[in-house]
Amino acid sequence: MASSRLQRQLKKKKPFDSPEQEANLNILRTNDRFENRLGKFFREYGLTASQYNVLRILRGEGKPLPSLEIAGRMVQVVPAITGLIDRLEKQELVTRKRCSKDRRVVYVEITDKALEILSQMDKPLAKLHRELIGHLSPQELKELSRLLEKARQSVENNATGAS
Amino acid sequence: MASSRLQRQLKKKKPFDSPEQEANLNILRTNDRFENRLGKFFREYGLTASQYNVLRILRGEGKPLPSLEIAGRMVQVVPAITGLIDRLEKQELVTRKRCSKDRRVVYVEITDKALEILSQMDKPLAKLHRELIGHLSPQELKELSRLLEKARQSVENNATGAS
DNA sequence: TGTTATTAGTTTACGTGTAAACTATTATTA
DNA sequence: TAATAATAGTTTACACGTAAACTAATAACA
Numbered sequence: 076m077a078s079s080r081l082q083r084q085l086k087k088k089k090p091f092d093s094p095e096q097e098a099n100l101n102i103l104r105t106n107d108r109f110e111n112r113l114g115k116f117f118r119e120y121g122l123t124a125s126q127y128n129v130l131r132i133l134r135g136e137g138k139p140l141p142s143l144e145i146a147g148r149m150v151q152v153v154p155a156i157t158g159l160i161d162r163l164e165k166q167e168l169v170t171r172k173r174c175s176k177d178r179r180v181v182y183v184e185i186t187d188k189a190l191e192i193l194s195q196m197d198k199p200l201a202k203l204h205r206e207l208i209g210h211l212s213p214q215e216l217k218e219l220s221r222l223l224e225k226a227r228q229s230v231e232n233n234a235t236g237a238s
Numbered sequence: 239m240a241s242s243r244l245q246r247q248l249k250k251k252k253p254f255d256s257p258e259q260e261a262n263l264n265i266l267r268t269n270d271r272f273e274n275r276l277g278k279f280f281r282e283y284g285l286t287a288s289q290y291n292v293l294r295i296l297r298g299e300g301k302p303l304p305s306l307e308i309a310g311r312m313v314q315v316v317p318a319i320t321g322l323i324d325r326l327e328k329q330e331l332v333t334r335k336r337c338s339k340d341r342r343v344v345y346v347e348i349t350d351k352a353l354e355i356l357s358q359m360d361k362p363l364a365k366l367h368r369e370l371i372g373h374l375s376p377q378e379l380k381e382l383s384r385l386l387e388k389a390r391q392s393v394e395n396n397a398t399g400a401s
Numbered sequence: 402t403g404t405t406a407t408t409a410g411t412t413t414a415c416g417t418g419t420a421a422a423c424t425a426t427t428a429t430t431a
Numbered sequence: 432t433a434a435t436a437a438t439a440g441t442t443t444a445c446a447c448g449t450a451a452a453c454t455a456a457t458a459a460c461a
Binding site: 316 | 420421425
Binding site for chain 1: 259360367376378
């Protein structure tokens with residue numbers, strides 16, 4: 076009990092400077108592990124995590140969306156979305172359409188091929204989510220989500236571009 | 239209370255498939271936000287998050303470490319470490335030395351210049367950690383760390399290369 | 402109406418994570 | 432001891448994320 080699990084894993088000699096730092100590092104480290112595992116899963120379907128996210132957003136919306144609207148719903152900033160859509164288009168998973176009313180806007184639409192792939196992924200993905208975190212009790216899951224949402228309050232008000 | 243905060247932020251129409259998925263997405267999203275903020279901080283000092291991590295590990299150890307030992311303590315895999323060390327070396331923040339006993343091994347040593355930069359960062363970084371997550375009570379921080387550590391158990395046993 | 406500002410998106414440059422193939426060195430073992 | 436395996440790193444190819452500069456189109460407004 077003298078030294079925490081994360082502390083041992085990082086082979087740190089000294090205790091954490093603060094509980095805040097420990098919690099933050101726990102978030103980063105847990106995310107890295109989970110991203111790593113999820114990345115492998117997506118790769119089995121020829122996708123990356125970012126690509127899957129774009130497709131999931133488009134399917135959830137049920138209709139074409141402007142590029143920047145998609146970018147806004149992901150965490151990241153603007154320019155990355157261009158290449159992301161480029162690659163999805165090359166794989167025939169989305170199509171681009173210029174808006175006729177405002178010719179600056181590019182609408183992105185998901186293809187049937189992509190919808191098919193997504194539907195194949197749904198069950199295995201749900202299973203993977205359970206594998207990753209299903210060993211927490213319902214109360215623990217609820218509390219973890221609550222704490223993470225509360226944690227994010229510090230950055231979500233101060234405009235980061237999204238939302 | 240009908241729909242959670244994350245659900246609203248993602249503008250999802252339907253509820254989450256499961257509490258597991260919701261918790262996982264909360265981890266990913268919180269991490270993205272925090273990484274974003276921390277990245278800006280590191281950039282002010284001419285570093286990236288990965289570079290800072292390497293330097294922090296080296297300072298913590300207090301002596302030179304083999305490249306792969308460093309890679310192992312970060313979450314990531316092998317090849318990235320080469321370029322990372324390359325760039326740090328170019329900035330004169332670390333030096334490389336071949337081990338004479340086993341000439342395959344490359345030891346990486348932190349420079350005084352880097353130690354100086356790190357010491358300048360310590361206080362502001364601690365302050366940033368508090369800004370990010372200091373609005374959680376001590377009990378909440380402790381519980382958050384506990385839950386994240388428990389969450390990681392699912393991936394830390396199944397060898398990912400590290401630790 | 403013509404100039405300026407804003408908006409949507411792209412391009413470029415750089416750092417980094419991932420997989421796969423490769424080199425150099427050391428260990429194993431038939 | 433010669434062939435083989437294992438280990439430490441590197442290189443290459445590709446997908447992103449970030450910042451900064453840029454284009455095209457629309458809005459605002461003097």
